[in-house]
Amino acid sequence: MTSDEIEFLPKKYREKRKSHNFQVSRLLLIVVIVAGMSAVLLYQLASLHAVNLQVSALDSQHEKIMQLMQEVERSRAEVAVKRHHAKLQTFLDHPYPKSQIIAAIANPLPTEITITRLQVTVEQLAATSAKPPSEKGKSVPQGHPMVLDLKQLIGEAKAHRCTVEVEGTTDDTSCLYTFLASLHQAEIIESAKIESIDPHQKSDGSEFSNFTAHVKVKRGYLNHFETLVGRTIEAAPLAEGIR
Structure with missing residues (x-):
């Protein structure tokens, strides 16, 4: 150890x-x-x-x-x-916005045609004998009060007819008929027809005609009022009114 x-x-x-x-x-x-x-x-x-x-x-x-x-x-x-x-x-x-009607008629206007007068007239149509629907059991409409009021006013306005009397001159009557025919393609125009043509001769020997035409505005146009006026309100400056 x-x-x-x-x-x-x-x-x-x-x-x-x-x-x-x-x-x-x-x-x-x-x-x-x-x-x-x-x-x-x-x-x-x-x-x-x-x-x-x-x-x-x-x-x-x-x-x-x-x-x-x-x-x-x-x-x-x-x-x-x-x-x-x-x-x-x-x-x-403006239940019938005149600016929309005038734009449909005069924009664009052929150079051969000159409009001297436009008169918009709204007249009451003949009343129908149909009875108003009974209030009993009728459902209360839903929505904003102003929207409901507008729909009611549009419905009441359908009992009116809007017509436009157009007076003017033209150097080419064939162009006038073509112009009136083109108005039928407008969204708010129901019909457009010649009421009278009065031929005249200028001092230089050229011919021209005074004419009167009647244009009917579609009653169904009111169904599109909210959409069209809505677009107009969005596009229009705040300081300007809608005519």
Whole structure:
């Protein structure tokens, strides 16, 4: 046995030292584990705090978006009401928009034809004997009051006939007939016909004719009133009225 193998310490002391070393090692392991768990917990808490901040920011943005959407809906509702009011007011002022009628007749106008007078006349048609529908059991119409009023006014206006008397001169009567025939293609024109032609001769010997024509506006045109006037309102400057 060498001197390195000789153990002078008692066996009881050696066992006590081993037990102490084991306890120290176990304590260090526990400390390491606790430190690791603490680090993980702190990381989780930091992550949770960051998530809470993001959620708060998203909640704030969501609230702002909801407010903006409510404002947009209110603006849309206001615009819709103003459009309904504009259409109703326009119809009350001009149930047969003269600008649309004149545009259909005079745009474009052949160079051989000169119009000297346009007169728009609205007359009441003969009343029918049909009885109005019974109110009993009739469903209440749905929609904005102004829209319902406009539909009712359009229905009442269908009992009227709109005609246009056109007077003018032409150097070519064949061109006049072609022009009147082309009016039938207009959306609002029902018919256009010559009432009279009065030939004349100028001082230079050339001929011309005075003419009178009658143009009937379609009654069904009123069914398209809302669409046509809506387009006119959108295109017209705010400072200008619709004639």
